[in-house]
Amino acid sequence: MATNQSEIRYLTPPTIEVQKKKFCRFLKSGIKYVDYKDPEFLKRFLNEQGKILPRRITGTSVKYQRKVSVAIKKARHLAMLPYVTDLMK
Amino acid sequence: MSNQYETVFILTPVLSEVQMKEAVKKFRKVLTDNGAEIIHEEDWGLRKLAYPIRKMSNGFYNLIEFTGESKIIDTLEIAYRRDERVIRFLTTRMEKYAVEWAVKKRSGKKPVIADDEPVNVINEKEE
Numbered sequence: 247m248a249t250n251q252s253e254i255r256y257l258t259p260p261t262i263e264v265q266k267k268k269f270c271r272f273l274k275s276g277i278k279y280v281d282y283k284d285p286e287f288l289k290r291f292l293n294e295q296g297k298i299l300p301r302r303i304t305g306t307s308v309k310y311q312r313k314v315s316v317a318i319k320k321a322r323h324l325a326m327l328p329y330v331t332d333l334m335k
Numbered sequence: 336m337s338n339q340y341e342t343v344f345i346l347t348p349v350l351s352e353v354q355m356k357e358a359v360k361k362f363r364k365v366l367t368d369n370g371a372e373i374i375h376e377e378d379w380g381l382r383k384l385a386y387p388i389r390k391m392s393n394g395f396y397n398l399i400e401f402t403g404e405s406k407i408i409d410t411l412e413i414a415y416r417r418d419e420r421v422i423r424f425l426t427t428r429m430e431k432y433a434v435e436w437a438v439k440k441r442s443g444k445k446p447v448i449a450d451d452e453p454v455n456v457i458n459e460k461e462e
Binding site for chain 2: 323
């Protein structure tokens with residue numbers, strides 16, 4: 247029985263991307279407050295266009311994703327973060 | 336019931352050092368006159384804005400942390416709106432964790448978690 251598994255010969259072995267276990271960095275490091283005055287930290291949650299990254303990419307939990315999005319919007323209001331940009335920050 | 340607030344405001348870059356100090360002193364006076372007690376003050380100096388505000392591309396950032404009644408905020412914001420040197424301001428109430436964070440930040444450098452790589456991992460597809 248075991249033989250027929252190896253019967254399928256792929257030209258190039260399919261690289262199944264090992265899915266890195268996503269974790270919520272706030273729970274892990276115990277940060278409770280997202281500071282809107284610290285643009286460097288908030289930039290990790292933005293993509294190149296300055297848009298807020300979805301939870302499925304960053305893996306943060308709901309509670310902290312909301313805090314991050316509120317903090318990002320405050321930082322944008324204070325012109326610390328751009329609303330939209332094209333260059334890689 | 337007095338809460339703790341922090342207010343950040345941006346002054347136009349055309350101000351000289353003296354005028355900028357005087358503007359900050361004016362807002363401190365507005366606060367202390369209305370019974371607020373100023374805890375902490377920060378001056379981030381001239382910083383580049385992420386996008387131009389009123390055709391200006393940088394501004395003086397100032398932060399004031401204070402405790403006081405909630406009606407102080409209305410008078411403070413009226414003062415901001417009247418003063419044409421202030422191009423933007425944001426006043427927020429500090430909840431429990433915010434206060435903790437501010438105290439920790441003032442005492443020692445908050446350990447920024449640097450153990451992780453930039454979060455947007457490579458497989459982020461451009462939607």
